Amino acid sequence: MVDLAEEETRGLSDTALRRAINTLRQRHQNGESLDALLPETFAIVREASVRMLGERPYTEQLIGGAALHLGAAVEMKTGEGKTLTGVLPACLHALTGQGVHVMTANDYLAARDAEWMGPVYGLSLALQAKELYVKDRDYAVVDGAIRVIDTTTQRPLSDRTLHDGLDQALDAKEGLEVRPERQQLATIDVHAYLKLYSRLAGMTGVIEGEADAYPGLYGLECVIVPPHHPVRRVDHDPSMFANDGTMLRAVGTTVQTQCTAGRPVLVGTASDEMAGRISQTLRAAGVEHDVLDARSHEREAEIIARAGRPGAVTVLTRMAGRGVDIRLAEPEGAGLYVLGVGPMSSRRMELHLRGRAGRGGDPGESAFYFSLEDALMKNTKTAQRLTEGGMDGPLGPNFAITRLILAKLNAVSAFQTQSLTEKLRFSAVREEQRAGVYARREEVLRDGITQDRMDGIIHSVIQTLVLAARTGPQDVDRLAQALGTLCPATVSRDTIAVGLSGSPTSKVRADLVEAVVRDVRAADTARVAELGPNTAARLRRRVMLSVLDRLWRGQLRDLDDAQDGQTLRTVAGGDALGGYQRTASRLAATMWEEIDEQFVGYWFNVEV
Known part of the structure; x- marks a missing residue:
């Protein structure tokens, strides 16, 4: 139906x-529903794309858009x-006049497409900054x-901060000027x-391994x-090496062979540290x-622009969206050679990396090298058996190694x-x-705060204070002082003493x-008369918003602390979620x- 509608739009002027x-x-x-308007809208977008971009969305893109x-x-x-696929439904839903948001977690793709002083707050923060947070x-x-x-994209984020003073502790660790704490x-x-x-x-290049999660999440x-x-x-099965040194030597040999043959090579790994070791080998x-890597993200467009040239070699860390724009300078050649070094964070990320080669029907090739010293393999029975057997050169590619690595990656994904x-x-x-x-x-x-709402708040506050008070003489004094500080109450101490003589449920x-x-x-009535109804209404609203915002900020900190505490409980095998729910409710x-x-306290005591 889109094709039929396209025939009618092809002869229209831009104004038409x-x-x-x-x-x-x-x-x-x-x-008319959006479903009914889809064919005509997609046809118009298709024609506009041809005129403006020189690209005609093909059938598979129409399917994706639908x-x-x-x-x-x-x-x-x-x-x-x-x-381009995303433009189709975006234009369709823009017909509603309610707006459409196209989001990505990747700053590069988005651009392309359009607390405490660290030295003072001592040991805990310093240890976290020193031991748990690793530079690069x-x-x-x-x-x-x-x-x-960012743990997903491996890019440094200019708008992301830590909490509980860790920003300041890291400043101190790196010898930088310590920033004031953000709230x-x-x-x-x-x-x-x-x-x-x-x-x-949503759209992604790889759903495999996570398809079951999307409906629930x-x-x-x-x-x-x-x-x-x-x-x-062509995707090769992974090869296993006895140690990192042997693996890196093989990386150097493979890269040198491929780039000498005139192929562009993309070497991908999961960490900046391994990327540095690969770079040293090369x-x-x-x-x-x-x-x-994380330190060169500002040069990303420049590096990617030349990564598809014959003989070009690019090393990148595991970054969502990185390398998607590598285009072959010679499409008729052997294509991009992708070499993954060490385990990715999941099977999905491995497929993302392999997918950088052979994009859009281009030729390409991918391989993965692993070491028994990788975190994925270290301390496993397989690693111990192979090490004891004196393995030195590559083991594989073979079915057993492929199955083992796939099982490990799937376990990580799960x-x-x-x-x-x-x-x-x-x-x-x-x-x-x-x-x-x-x-x-x-x-x-x-x-605002209506009078009915004000009366209800007053009753709730007073009831909470009075029912929570105990029955001793000192409790009488405490309640009298609390009431006097909170609001201009004139109830005598004797009246308070009589009231506290009974239990919380007594008459x-x-x-x-x-x-x-x-x-x-x-x-309260006198306060409104003193200020005038309009001023009183504005003051009530302002005071409530101020108190609400300030205490919610404190609640966020308390919830963070409660969740951190329950994380430790998870490690100990306790019911972390149940404990957190009870704490959060309290x-x-x-x-x-x-x-x-x-x-109530600010309403009665703030000066206007």
Whole structure:
């Protein structure tokens, strides 16, 4: 149907194409569904793409666009045109007038497509900064500043900070000027943020190994779109070496052989540290090359632009999206040779790296080298058996090694999915509280603090204070002092003593609550009369928002601390999630009580 609609749009002028889009928008406003408008919209986008970009979306891209429109997680191989595919449903949904957000976790692709003083807060932070946070793995020093390295893309992030003073501890560790602590004002995790959208879809180059997770995590069914061009890449089974030294020598030999033959070579690994060792090996062999790691991300476009030239050698760390733009300078040659060194973080990342070769029907070749000293293999029975056998040269490629490595990578992927699921369960607790706080905030912004709401807050605060008080003489004094500090209550000490003589459920205690509430409500009426209704309404709103925001910031810190504590409990085999839920519930109850109590206190005592 898109092809039929395309025939009608082909003869339209540019102005007529724009009018056609406006007509479609009006038809949708008049009740036609997006499903019905899809063929014409896709045809217009297809024709506009031909005129503006010289690219005509092919059938597989239309299939991918339709699947995205229906809310699926779509797999399209590297080089199959995901960027243009995404334009199709984006234009379709723009007809609603509600806006469309196209997001990526990769700054490079996005650009391409359009607390405490560390030295003072001592031992704990210093040890974490020194032992747990490794330079060029967890963070990098860029232009004299600490930049956290994204665990997925391996890029340093300019807008990401740590908490609990770790930023400052890392500043001190690296001899930099120690920054003042930033305070977290609000937070929402990516999963919860995405769930706020009424319609969600996604694209990736590799779904294998994670297809079962998407329905549960995001409510998305997976659709695999076949490639437009046949895959011509040759994928070799992995080779195993006795140790890193032997493996690196083989890397140097392989790279030298391939680049001497005029092929561009891409060497991928999971860490900056291994990338450095590979670079050292290549320098020793006299092989010119570029290194694309966390420290060179600003030169990414420049490095990638020459990575497809004959004989070019590029070493990169495992970075989502890196290398997707490598285009062969000689498409008719043997193609890009991809060599993976050491284990990737998952089977999916291995396939991502292999997919850099043979994109869009180009020729290509991929191989992987592993060492028994890799974290994936170290201390395994297989490694011990092979080491004891005196293995020195490469073992494999063979079926047994391939099966072993695949099993290990699949196990890692399963663990990552389980960890993500567990993390999201923790996040759901925080998200529930965030939703409650933001709902209260929206209510205050919209309605202010109505008199009924004010009366309810006063009653709740007084009831909490009075019922929580004990019955001793000192408790009488404490309650009298608390009431006097909170608000201009005039209830006598004798009245308080009588009220506290009974249990929290007694009539005398209930009578005391009502007496104090009447007193405070009278003071509230006088406060409104003193300020005037308009000024009083503005002050109530301002005070509540200030208290709400400040205590929510504190709650976020408390929830972080609670989750950190429960992480240790997980290691010990305890019920981490249950413990966190109970702690979070208790913290929330305390927060809401403090919000109302502090609001009442500031309302009566702040000077205007």
